[in-house]
Amino acid sequence: MTGVLKAEDIKPKIGSRILNSKEELLSGEFSAEIRDLLEQRGVLVFPKINFNDEEQLAFTRTLGTVAKERSGEEVFPISLDPKVSSGVDYLKGAFYWHFDGTIQPMPILASLLSSKVLPPSGGNTEFANCYAAYEDLPEEEKERIKDLKVMHSTWNSLLYYEPEPNQEKLKQWIELGEKELPLVWTHTSGRKSLVLGCTAHHVVGVDHNESALILNGLREWATSEPYHYSHEWSVGDMVMWDNTGTLHRAMPYPMDSGRELHRTKLAGEEPIAA
Structure with a gap:
């Protein structure tokens, strides 16, 4: 053809x-x-x-x-x-950016x-x-965030839809692990994108208030028009x-x-x- x-x-x-x-x-x-x-x-x-x-x-x-x-x-x-899908609890996190x-x-x-x-x-x-959102950031913002690392964990997404889980559930989710990731992903293609979403817990080595403002501000930017x-x-x-x-x-x-x-x-x- x-x-x-x-x-x-x-x-x-x-x-x-x-x-x-x-x-x-x-x-x-x-x-x-x-x-x-x-x-x-x-x-x-x-x-x-x-x-x-x-x-x-x-x-x-x-x-x-x-x-x-x-x-x-x-x-x-x-x-x-639950009669259709085995992942009902896991799918509750789908209502938040990820x-x-x-x-x-x-x-x-x-x-x-x-x-x-x-x-x-x-x-x-x-x-x-998040490719286009990164590319349109002001150059000074790109410079500010270029080396930042963010701790991601599955359990952080749990708190979005169940902010007061019982101890056993929280322990099970914590056992799924966490991972430190760059805030800016440099792909093998050479293009860069932002790594955000409800698994993002905090910016490593940054005051917790400033960390929240960074992550929230970038998510707001990336999920806005256009x-x-x-x-x-x-x-x-x-x-x-x-x-x-x-x-x-x-x-x-x-x-x-x-x-x-x-x-x-x-x-x-x-x-x-x-």
């Missing part, structure tokens, strides 16, 4: 729609172009592509190595219904979500381009985002609504590095 990748920008700083057919995408012909565009745009939307699980998995494989869930699944249902796998040796490269069941209201997924995109789902949409340079979060929706998305992931290809 020889064809053209049909893409259109959603916003100047973030997001593109891919308008090719299911057959064209599954052929793998545009895999390299899609990967390049993903890094540039942060988020790719495939409107009403209607991939079933096998097709979504096959498409994911055209782009790289599929990352399995901790439970071994390659396709993971995202739902707050990267996936910050404390892992190598964060996943990308996630792909397909919409199966919509809630009656709410449930958008929001994204923020770096922000909110996707309003239709059944059959698939959205893919660059997990190494794009924050994301789910917007609130009725917990008993049955909202369901199916996720595949691309394995990470580089550690977070200064």
Whole structure:
């Protein structure tokens, strides 16, 4: 096959729609172009592509190595219904800005979500381009933060939605570990992005008040216009985002609504590095 990748920008700083057919995408012909565009745009939307699980998995494989869930699944249902998903407690953190796998040796490269069941209201997924946000910072701010390190921990995200956990739960989450990461990630491509989100506990070696102001201020900057995109789902949409340079979060929706998305992931290809 020889064809053209049909893409259109959603916003100047973030997001593109891919308008090719299911057959064209599954052929793998545009895999390299899609990967390049993903890094540039942060988020790719495939409107009403209607991939079933096998097709979504096959498409994911055209782009790289599929990352399995901790439970071994390659396709993971995202739902707050315990009969549908085994990760209900873990998914409660999805309502706050985050990267996936910050404390892992190598964060996943990308996630792909397909919409199966919509809630009656709410449930958008929001994204923020942390490449573009870094690039637009004033030079003096880049200089101020260039060498800063931040301690990240899974348990810090727990406190966002359960600020007073019992001791046993907190202990279990603390045992998941913590990791010191650069605030500015220099990628193998040479581009730089901000490493933020609800796992960020404090800036190492900085007064706790100043630390909070730094992290909060940069998150506010990165998630503001023009770096922000909110996707309003239709059944059959698939959205893919660059997990190494794009924050994301789910917007609130009725917990008993049955909202369901199916996720595949691309394995990470580089550690977070200064």
